[in-house]
Amino acid sequence: MKNPLKLRFSFSYLVWPFCLLILTSCSKEGLNSQGGLIDPGFKAVNLQTGIKENVIPIKADLWYVSYVKDALTGEILKDSTGKKLKLERTGSIGVDGGWLQLEKTINNELKLTLLENFSDQPRNFAIGILSADKMDEVNFIQTRADGYELVKKEIEEVTESRKIYVSTEGCTAMNLVNSSNRERKVDITAIFKDVKYSSEFISDSYGAFDWLNKADSTIFMDELMVNGGVRWQGKVPYSKDKTFENYIKSGDKQELLLKPNTQITARGEFKYLERTCNYIFTIKNKTSGHEFQVKGTWKQKVPLTPRTILQ
Numbered sequence: 001m002k003n004p005l006k007l008r009f010s011f012s013y014l015v016w017p018f019c020l021l022i023l024t025s026c027s028k029e030g031l032n033s034q035g036g037l038i039d040p041g042f043k044a045v046n047l048q049t050g051i052k053e054n055v056i057p058i059k060a061d062l063w064y065v066s067y068v069k070d071a072l073t074g075e076i077l078k079d080s081t082g083k084k085l086k087l088e089r090t091g092s093i094g095v096d097g098g099w100l101q102l103e104k105t106i107n108n109e110l111k112l113t114l115l116e117n118f119s120d121q122p123r124n125f126a127i128g129i130l131s132a133d134k135m136d137e138v139n140f141i142q143t144r145a146d147g148y149e150l151v152k153k154e155i156e157e158v159t160e161s162r163k164i165y166v167s168t169e170g171c172t173a174m175n176l177v178n179s180s181n182r183e184r185k186v187d188i189t190a191i192f193k194d195v196k197y198s199s200e201f202i203s204d205s206y207g208a209f210d211w212l213n214k215a216d217s218t219i220f221m222d223e224l225m226v227n228g229g230v231r232w233q234g235k236v237p238y239s240k241d242k243t244f245e246n247y248i249k250s251g252d253k254q255e256l257l258l259k260p261n262t263q264i265t266a267r268g269e270f271k272y273l274e275r276t277c278n279y280i281f282t283i284k285n286k287t288s289g290h291e292f293q294v295k296g297t298w299k300q301k302v303p304l305t306p307r308t309i310l311q
Contacts, residue, residue, distance in 0.1 A: 037063065037129050037136035047142045049288035050116040055109050056138060060131035064088040065102055065110070068095065071124040071139055098206055100125070116285065116292065117142045118210035145287040148211040152282035155222045155298070161276035164304070170195035170247070171268035178258040185255040188308065191268040192254070195247040195303050199236040203296025209240045211283050211294075222277065224302055231273070232302045247303045256308065264310050271305040 037059050065087035068077045076084045080096045087093045092103040103111040110129075117123045123142040128135065172194065176186050199221075203209070223233035237243040247270075256266060281294045 037131055037134050038138055042138055043136075045138065045140050047114070047140065048145050049142075049285050049290045050292060051112065051114050051290065053103075053111045053113055055111055056127075058110055058129060058131075060134070061108065063129055063131040065093070065104070065127060066130040066135070067128040068100070068102070069126050069128070071126045071141075077125065099123075102127070114140075114142065115206055116211070116290075117144055118207045120144060145285045147213065147286040149284045149286050150219065150281055151284045151291070152280075153219075154280040154282075156278050157222070158276045158278060161274075163274045164271065165274075166269055166271050166307075168267070168269045169272070170303075171270060173265055173267035175263070175265055176256065176258055177263045178260060181260045183257055183259055186258045187253060188256045188266055189248060189252060189254045191266060191308065192270070192306055193246075193248050195268075195270055195306075197232070197245040197247065197303065198242055198299075198301040199245075200242040200299045201238060201240060201296055202299070203240070203294060205294040205296060208294045208296060209238065212238055221279075221298065221300075224273070224275070224300070226273065226304070231304060232300075236300075254306075254308075256310075267309050267311070269307050269309065270303045271307070272301055273304050274299070274301045276300075 039057060039059075042056060065085070068085040069075060070077065077095050077100075078084055079094060080098075082096075085093050085095060085102075087102055087104050090104050090106055092101055094101040099115040099117075101113040103113075105111060112127075123140070125140050127138045127140075129137070170192065172191055174188060174191055176188070178184055178186070201209070217238050218235035219238045220235050224231045236245075258264070277298045277300070279296055279298050282291055283294060284291050
């Protein structure tokens with residue numbers, strides 16, 4: 001393995017966590033001898049990943065976070081209540097939106113947790129540290145990873161969430177006429193042309209629908225078993241909006257044998273099944289290996305059995 005401990009003015013996502021651990025182990029006396037509150041190697045940090053509870057070494061016994069600001073506009077960032085971010089005592093603060101959290105520990109350490117940046121725009125922010133008459137600043141530039149990978153799926157159907165019912169939803173009626181003296185087959189596929197499967201994902205997790213590659217936004221979900229048989233299996237679009245798939249596929253055809261000199265009306269109805277599942281997806285940043293979870297609910301409706309009614 002390459003040695004990741006070499007300090008640079010601008011750190012990559014791999015160097016950052018390891019260097020934090022090494023520098024945290026340095027003595028306060030050794031750090032203070034270098035001058036300033038923040039080691040020069042931490043003043044400009046470039047990341048392509050999220051990080052969790054990484055320690056920023058501070059060369060002072062008494063210090064506090066005086067501000068967190070947008071490094072481009074200078075705007076002071078606020079928490080969810082509208083208060084400007086400031087951390088003086090033991091505890092934690094978080095930026096509105098939840099993507100950044102700072103904690104001052106009982107060991108007088110500053111821990112930083114930073115969620116992934118899923119935007120195509122870099123995230124630029126700065127943390128100001130104040131100690132007595134000294135002021136120092138850490139600047140971050142965080143960009144989106146090169147890609148993300150779904151490494152684990154946990155899907156559990158909610159107990160008693162299944163609902164099976166008969167409905168005319170998506171079905172229509174057709175007037176069928178055979179004015180000849182011979183039986184003939186009539187195409188009645190159009191009766192069911194608007195019958196659809198539906199899928200809906202609901203999640204409040206940060207970036208729940210932003211990590212997936214837009215070019216391939218489908219995911220295999222748990223197959224549907226009914227009375228010991230598979231009634232549905234496959235991929236569904238992973239989207240925060242409800243999506244639909246036609247029951248009638250290209251090439252499908254349903255026919256009815258119509259008696260001679262007959263005129264009837266044919267209409268349809270369907271037996272549907274609805275279910276709700278809870279899911280946890282574990283996602284890996286392919287650039288850094290950093291993992292995070294997305295939790296939510298998946299609702300599905302499956303057309304099971306058609307019925308043609310003649311009148």
